[in-house]
Amino acid sequence: MPALLAEVTRSGFVESLHHGSVVGLLPSGAVGVSAGAVEDPVLPRSCMKPFQALACLSAGAPLAGPALAIAAGSHTGENRHVELVVRVLGGLSVDLLRCPPSWPEDEETRRRVPEPSRVRMNCSGKHAAMLAACVAARWPTRSYLEPTHPLQQLVSRTVAELAGEDIAHTAIDGCGAPVYALSLHGLARAMQGLVRTPVADAMRRFPEYVGGTGHVNTAVMRLLPGVVAKGGAEGVLVLATAAGHAVAVKVLDGNPRATTAIGLAALAATGFDVSPAEEHLSVPVLGGGEVVGEVRVVF
Numbered sequence: 001m002p003a004l005l006a007e008v009t010r011s012g013f014v015e016s017l018h019h020g021s022v023v024g025l026l027p028s029g030a031v032g033v034s035a036g037a038v039e040d041p042v043l044p045r046s047c048m049k050p051f052q053a054l055a056c057l058s059a060g061a062p063l064a065g066p067a068l069a070i071a072a073g074s075h076t077g078e079n080r081h082v083e084l085v086v087r088v089l090g091g092l093s094v095d096l097l098r099c100p101p102s103w104p105e106d107e108e109t110r111r112r113v114p115e116p117s118r119v120r121m122n123c124s125g126k127h128a129a130m131l132a133a134c135v136a137a138r139w140p141t142r143s144y145l146e147p148t149h150p151l152q153q154l155v156s157r158t159v160a161e162l163a164g165e166d167i168a169h170t171a172i173d174g175c176g177a178p179v180y181a182l183s184l185h186g187l188a189r190a191m192q193g194l195v196r197t198p199v200a201d202a203m204r205r206f207p208e209y210v211g212g213t214g215h216v217n218t219a220v221m222r223l224l225p226g227v228v229a230k231g232g233a234e235g236v237l238v239l240a241t242a243a244g245h246a247v248a249v250k251v252l253d254g255n256p257r258a259t260t261a262i263g264l265a266a267l268a269a270t271g272f273d274v275s276p277a278e279e280h281l282s283v284p285v286l287g288g289g290e291v292v293g294e295v296r297v298v299f
Helices: 046-059 066-071 079-089 107-112 122-136 150-163 186-195 198-205 214-223 259-269 273-281
Strands: 004-012 015-027 029-033 169-172 178-183 227-232 236-241 246-251 281-285 290-297
Touching: 004 246, 004 259, 004 281, 015 122, 015 186, 015 259, 015 273, 015 290, 029 198, 029 259, 046 066, 046 122, 046 150, 046 178, 046 186, 046 198, 066 079, 066 122, 066 198, 079 122, 107 290, 122 150, 150 186, 150 214, 178 186, 186 236, 198 227, 198 246, 214 259, 214 273, 227 259, 236 259, 246 259, 259 290
Parallel strands: none
Antiparallel strands: 004 015, 004 290, 015 029, 015 246, 169 178, 227 236, 236 246, 281 290
């Protein structure tokens, strides 16, 4: 059964509740904290990106440093992100990107650009990396999103191997790429495997390409050096430390406002010091421009 993970209070009144599941693993692999249905499958959404980036690297894509970080990230569409995505494409046309056109998530950048574009979409780094992998492996580029494509088959094998379980379901993500359902427990196990790879190293070194200006994943990684943080749509979040602590969160209503606080609380429950990121352990609720409540963790 889902568990109550967080509540929203306003002026002393409980206004909303967030139910879901969370699991935190110790470096040994043992469960340090668990609430809700952690063995039920979830769609990781953009939390899948680091594993997709690892598969691209395995296929021979020439990814390193910021390029590897943006392949694993959900960037905010700033100019530096667009410039890097173009470099990852290595001479391929941006027209080959199959992610949908989108406005940049960075508000200042959005005010300056004339129209939505594929390269500004938060998943364009992943798509560019997939195309680079196809070129390196001499696989077809125009069909790179098909679940039967050699690259997507490699991604599914990579995910299953890291998670230590079979894929429960294959769906299509918002960007058009296949996304593979895992148990929340399996997703946390996969993150434990990821922290020992070049993908995690790149994410830790270049958090500004995993998110961007004002992005909470970027902020958490800067406040907690050595931690990898990656959120996904519909209330999913993963966190992992260089030592091997790993957390996976799923909020059933799909709202992400409490996921970082829940994830950090679970990480703390595994024994990892999250005090440098204390500001993200709750979310302020405003009334008339003043703080009148909070989104707080209760599991």
